[in-house]
Amino acid sequence: MTAPEIEIRRAWHRLIGDRHDAALENLFTLHRQPHRRYHTATHVMWVLRHIDDIAPSCDVLDIGTVRAAALFHDAVYDPLSTTNEHDSAKLADAVLAGVGFSSARRGAVHRLILGTAHRPGSTVADVDEQVLVDADLAILGSAPAEYTAYATAVRAEFAHLRGDDWRRGRSAFLRGVLGTPAIFHTHYMATRREARARANVAAELAALETDQ
Known part of the structure; x- marks a missing residue:
């Protein structure tokens, strides 16, 4: 396990607990895909660090959903695809449903992940999305x-x-x-x-x- 993966594992355990490590290992497998050079566990680690730097100065609504979105936001990454964020959000919803996240919180995570597409002209809905997008x-x-x-x-x-x-x-x-x-x-x-x-x-x- 790499140093970024160890750090992500700690963040995962703080957020989700230590009984769902199979889902985390699946994330790591995705991050290790050979075509990835930037969108790896190292990037996710830095996004989590930046969230921790930014959030204290903001009136964050739910830091847990922001961190969950960070963990999953590049879970699916295929440079040939135009649906990476949508597919990552779907994976997050499936995993988080199994670890006890409410429907409302899963919906928030889904929306936050879609925001990391950084579409031209897109609007940032709330402070939680601002924090995640800026960290990304x-x-x-x-x-x-x-x-x-x-x-x-x-x-x-x-x-x-x-x-x-x-x-x-x-x-x-x-x-x-x-x-x-x-x-x-x-x-x-x-x-x-x-x-x-x-x-x-x-x-x-x-x-x-x-x-x-």
């Missing part, structure tokens, strides 16, 4: 070397795309990020990472355009 996008505001490693890993996950197709799709995503009034929704993240995120994204976009 925290990498955008990381140090330049860390951001470069992230961008390289995502490119590897899309190795099936030829250069022009990759540049076109990735550039559209990056322009969408830069076109939003604010990348981060919480004051905590906006004051700490917004400027750096915009600089990182702009630099990657410029590099892609230079490669054309």
